[in-house]
């Protein structure tokens with residue numbers, strides 16, 4: 001089974017994806033980290049984030065072993081990722097890696113912006129996770145502070161809004177729910193509540209399939 005999770009910045013996609021993968025015994029891929037890794041490679045080598053040739057080269061040299069680098073979690077890497085991810089050739093280079101990950105047994109949960117629409121249009125279940133931007137900014141701020149980083153909630157909110165706008169309005173693979181995605185608003189839910197709501201959706205889809 002392939003579970004596709006999409007949604008705006010800091011909506012809880014990664015947390016949910018990880019928890020669902022654990023619940024079902026599947027593998028999990030946070031696809032945002034791929035674009036963050038490309039942006040980080042450009043920043044490290046001193047290239048402009050809009051340098052298409054350098055960005056494509058970084059995408060071709062992507063090393064999943066480095067996905068755990070804490071530097072990829074920063075706001076700067078996220079902002080950079082939303083710039084490089086709008087380059088069509090960068091996205092083209094990264095499609096196969098994601099599709100291969102999704103296809104390998106026993107099943108996979110992928111989260112990102114275009115999983116249900118572009119990467120896995122035939123995913124068994126698609127969930128589009130949303131939460132109020134102020135709630136997302138609060139959660140992200142608390143997360144950063146828990147890591148011992150300084151975080152200004154207003155700046156975090158501004159970054160989230162700017163990134164969502166860029167992701168929604170780019171011509172290629174824009175952030176949007178697939179026509180057959182289930183909407184999950186977790187603004188009023190805690191993590192457990194969000195996971196339970198997602199499992200309810202998945203089980204309802206499975207039950208519908210086995211009846212049909």
Ligand SMILES: Nc1ncnc2c1ncn2[C@@H]1O[C@H](COP(=O)(O)OP(=O)(O)OP(=O)(O)O)[C@@H](O)[C@H]1O
Pocket residue numbers: 007008009010011012013014015016032078139140143186189190191192194
């Ligand atoms: N339902 C929830 N209730 C409360 N906090 C949550 C919930 N889901 C996620 N969080 C918290 O919100 C923050 C952002 O979650 P997460 O990193 O999973 O979002 P994301 O959508 O994957 O972000 P990004 O777009 O940067 O990849 C984390 O601190 C996480 O613990």
Ligand SMILES: Nc1ccn([C@@H]2O[C@H](COP(=O)(O)O)[C@@H](O)[C@H]2O)c(=O)n1
Pocket residue numbers: 009010031032033035036078081082083085086111112113114115163167
């Ligand atoms: N499938 C995806 C995933 C991510 N992006 C871009 O990367 C940025 C960072 O993603 P996070 O999930 O780690 O916040 C994001 O703002 C998108 O621009 C993407 O295009 N497609």
